[in-house]
Amino acid sequence: MAAQTLFDDNFSFNKVLNNIIIVEKIFKCLNARQLNTCARVCKVWNYQAKREKERRVHMRWNYFSADHFEAGDFDAQQWWTSVKSFILDGPIEPGFILLFCSDALCCHLSEIKQKRRKKNKADLHGLLAPVLPTQCSFQIVTTDGIIGTDDKLKTEELEEFELALSLIMFGKNMMEHPTFDLEFVPFSFSYDECQELNNFWCEGSNVAPPFMHNMLHKEVKMLNLYCPISGIDQEVGYSFLRMLQCPLIAGGYVNSKLLRDEAGNVSSSEPNSMVAGFAVCGRSVQVASVLIKSGVDSEAEVEKLVKSLKDHNLPLDHSFGLMYACVGRGVHVYECRNIESSVFRKHFPVTPLLGFFGNGEIGCTYPSAHLPLPSNGINIRGSGQCDPLESCPSTDSLAQQGQRMLRSSSHRVVGAQELKYPPKLLHAYTTVLCLISLSSISSMPTAAAANASTT
Structure with a gap:
């Protein structure tokens, strides 16, 4: 009887711990370090900790x-x-x-x-x-x-x-x-x-x-x-x-x-x-x-x-x-x-x-x-031409109110x-x-x- 009672208590306790609604409410009150600790308890907590992190602000100052x-x-x-x-x-x-x-x-x-x-x-x-x-x-x-x-x-x-x-x-x-x-x-x-x-x-x-x-x-x-x-x-x-x-x-x-x-x-x-x-x-x-x-x-x-x-x-x-x-x-x-x-x-x-x-x-x-987007790519290896295996830098970039947003392109430098x-x-x-x-x-x-x- 005592063993059965202990089993029932453990079952109820585990059921509470894995209740998604309860876990979510608890995790909202934890700081980042505490969340990382909880994430190591079980798969359910790991998943909920990850979700909670994604919901939070991305910057603090x-x-x-x-x-x-x-x-x-x-x-x-x-x-x-x-x-x-x-x-x-x-x-x-x-x-x-x-x-x-x-x-x-x-x-x-x-x-x-x-x-x-x-x-x-x-x-x-x-x-x-x-x-x-x-x-x-x-x-x-x-x-x-x-x-x-x-x-x-x-x-x-x-x-x-x-x-x-x-x-x-x-x-x-x-x-x-x-x-x-x-x-x-x-x-x-x-x-x-x-x-x-x-x-x-x-x-x-x-x-x-x-x-x-x-x-x-x-x-x-x-x-x-x-x-x-x-x-x-x-x-x-x-x-x-x-x-x-x-x-x-x-x-x-x-x-x-x-x-x-x-x-x-x-x-x-x-x-x-x-x-x-x-x-x-x-x-x-x-x-x-x-x-x-x-x-x-x-x-x-x-x-x-x-x-x-x-x-x-x-x-x-x-x-x-x-x-x-x-x-x-x-x-x-x-x-x-x-x-x-x-x-x-x-x-x-x-x-x-x-x-x-x-x-x-x-x-x-x-x-x-004074900072033009390059129209002709120059390979950093010094050939003076675009690498034939790669496309030249595109001249259409993001724009905000008529201003072209300058973007970098790997492997190239702007010509002198x-x-x-x-x-x-x-x-x-x-x-x-x-x-x-x-x-x-x-x-x-x-x-x-x-x-x-x-x-």
Whole structure:
């Protein structure tokens, strides 16, 4: 009788555990780590955990500020606990993290390390690496000031001497989801490799250097470049334009940079890494940008430029903005804070915006008439002609309100004669404002629809 009762109890318990409605309700309350644990229990739970992940948001963002605390009042442990909780206890499992940190915060973490005299690192890399999945890549950039958006879509420009950090996380489920064609590719180039890039442009070569071959096989839509304060030659950016079929290039001069790729390889600041950054790749990615130049000093002028960015009509359901501003702008130009970011928020109410105040800016207005889609492919092996086994690049690309969306094509570079007058990429006292749409493939316009929108 006791055995029968135990059997009946176990049967009832298993029946409850495998009740789809009950499991769904429970799983909605779990964070990503808890879902992964439950997925190992049985096939039913594994399937329901997968479904629950697919229903969730694909991106998360926030910023963390010390709110003008004096250095002695800043509780680093409490601050890091809130950052770690945001990453670990959230609804998504991170696949790529972009993080901007103020130099004041970075220096303060270093002071804590020296005072405690502990072997474990107190810098951001030492704090971040242990809490992330091993295959999660990340990019950490340290500058004088940062721009961040909180989880309620309030955006702040946190300029010099602020203890602040902003980040955006892209879910692993988004990067693996069949309706998205999306990849974030961190990269790092040494001084010698930058010299090769410089020579590629200056010599008009059609043969890409070996270290670029991996990226040549990806559909690169945007390249984010983070360079030392000493700067880079403009020709490096022009080489990227030719090699990668004219993607959007943006970024700036920063105090330090550090990245970890999917394989776990870490690249830090000079001398090992002259230029670091990440590429946004994939068929579903659409991008645009505007320059807020040094002469712009009124909210009305900013409004006009940001409206031109909105006029590209990029899908905003899965979008984010990047703002690369000069440390001499912000309150120094407008005599009050948050002018440029507040105008962006007005026109893009559901799009998070983050970035930094640096010591030099990289970018251009994009799309641009100065960046033609190549009409004749040039094989990277240097033949000067299209590979007969492959079709030449198509000239019909996605269009938004009459603007042709530039696409990359693997195995080819743009000929030197086709990019004689590229746009200026290096600036001072400027803001580069970028919009990146990660719309799903199913929501993208077809070629016929794109052509119809231009007629």
